[in-house]
Amino acid sequence: MTPAGGGAGGPAAAAGDRSAAAGSTSAAAGSTSAAVGGRSAAADGGRAGGGSGLASGRSAVGSGASAGLQVGPLAAGPDAGFCPRCGGRLAARPPTTCAACGYQLYLNARPTASLIVVEDGRFLALKRAMEPMAGLWEVPGGFCDGFEHPEAAAVRESREELGVDITIKTFIGMYVGTYEFQGEQLPVLDCFYLATLDKAAITLDPAESSDMTWFDLADPPKLAFSTMDRALVDAGRLVLP
Numbered sequence: 001m002t003p004a005g006g007g008a009g010g011p012a013a014a015a016g017d018r019s020a021a022a023g024s025t026s027a028a029a030g031s032t033s034a035a036v037g038g039r040s041a042a043a044d045g046g047r048a049g050g051g052s053g054l055a056s057g058r059s060a061v062g063s064g065a066s067a068g069l070q071v072g073p074l075a076a077g078p079d080a081g082f083c084p085r086c087g088g089r090l091a092a093r094p095p096t097t098c099a100a101c102g103y104q105l106y107l108n109a110r111p112t113a114s115l116i117v118v119e120d121g122r123f124l125a126l127k128r129a130m131e132p133m134a135g136l137w138e139v140p141g142g143f144c145d146g147f148e149h150p151e152a153a154a155v156r157e158s159r160e161e162l163g164v165d166i167t168i169k170t171f172i173g174m175y176v177g178t179y180e181f182q183g184e185q186l187p188v189l190d191c192f193y194l195a196t197l198d199k200a201a202i203t204l205d206p207a208e209s210s211d212m213t214w215f216d217l218a219d220p221p222k223l224a225f226s227t228m229d230r231a232l233v234d235a236g237r238l239v240l241p
Contacts, residue, residue: 077184078107109176109189113153114141114228115166116235117195123217123232124199126161126209132180133224137215139231141190150191158195163203166195172234177227192231194238 075084080094088100094107116139117124125137140161144153151168158166172192178185204212215221218240220232 074184077186079184080105080107107187109187110179111144111150111153112141112179112188112190113144113150113157114139114190114192114231115154115158115168115195116172116192116231117166117197118217118235118239119196119199119214121217121240122214123220123235124197125213125215125221125223126204127211127213128224129206129208129210135210136224137213137221138224139192139228141192143188151193154191154193154195158197161205161208162197163205164197164201166197169194169196170238172231172238175227175230177225179225188227190225190227190231192227192235194235 074080075082075087078093081090082088083090083098083101083103083105085103086098086101088098090096090105091099094105097104115124124139126140128134128136128138140157141154142157142160144150148156151171154168155166158164170193172194174189174191177188177190179188180186202212204210217232217236220229223229223232
């Protein structure tokens with residue numbers, strides 16, 4: 001789950017821009033957090049692409065840690081050290097209130113939408129082409145754009161990652177997990193849908209996936225994100241005899 005993302009609004013919202021304008025005391029925080037906005041600009045927007053506000057799909061441009069970035073106090077995310085409204089220093093990590101302007105800062109899970117595409121007791125898996133978790137198997141999906149319904153995000157993600165329209169059969173469930181983006185562990189709320197499609201029409205986006213295969217739903221391998229493993233168990237209860 002590329003949360004965010006669309007697809008992907010970024011996990012960081014545009015807090016960096018606001019804090020950058022706050023003045024010299026928050027200049028460092030503004031520039032650092034500005035880069036956060038934008039799973040695949042995915043954490044808030046989706047795993048990249050149309051719904052990617054973070055990187056593409058659940059694929060971000062890579063974490064800050066893996067990219068060798070020196071992450072300082074931010075104005076957004078779980079390690080926020082500056083107020084995104086006035087740029088003042090925060091006394092504690094979110095949830096907290098800025099002592100300077102009274103702005104209340106919370107850390108909420110970013111919504112994502114994923115698909116478990118099934119056929120004859122098997123499910124479709126894609127090999128991730130981007131960090132985090134590059135080279136591991138996942139199911140299609142990404143971060144929701146701002147105000148985008150998860151079901152609409154799931155349909156959009158199928159077009160972006162698979163090049164086809166899917167038929168959603170039912171909602172499987174939602175699961176709280178984490179997604180690494182730019183050196184931070186972001187909370188995500190992953191929504192999963194059971195779906196079918198015309199597999200002959202699948203065209204992978206090479207920026208998102210390097211390969212695809214069909215695994216036995218009754219005996220799935222461990223996937224890139226733990227929420228996918230949990231959703232597969234529940235999908236099996238719905239589909240398998």
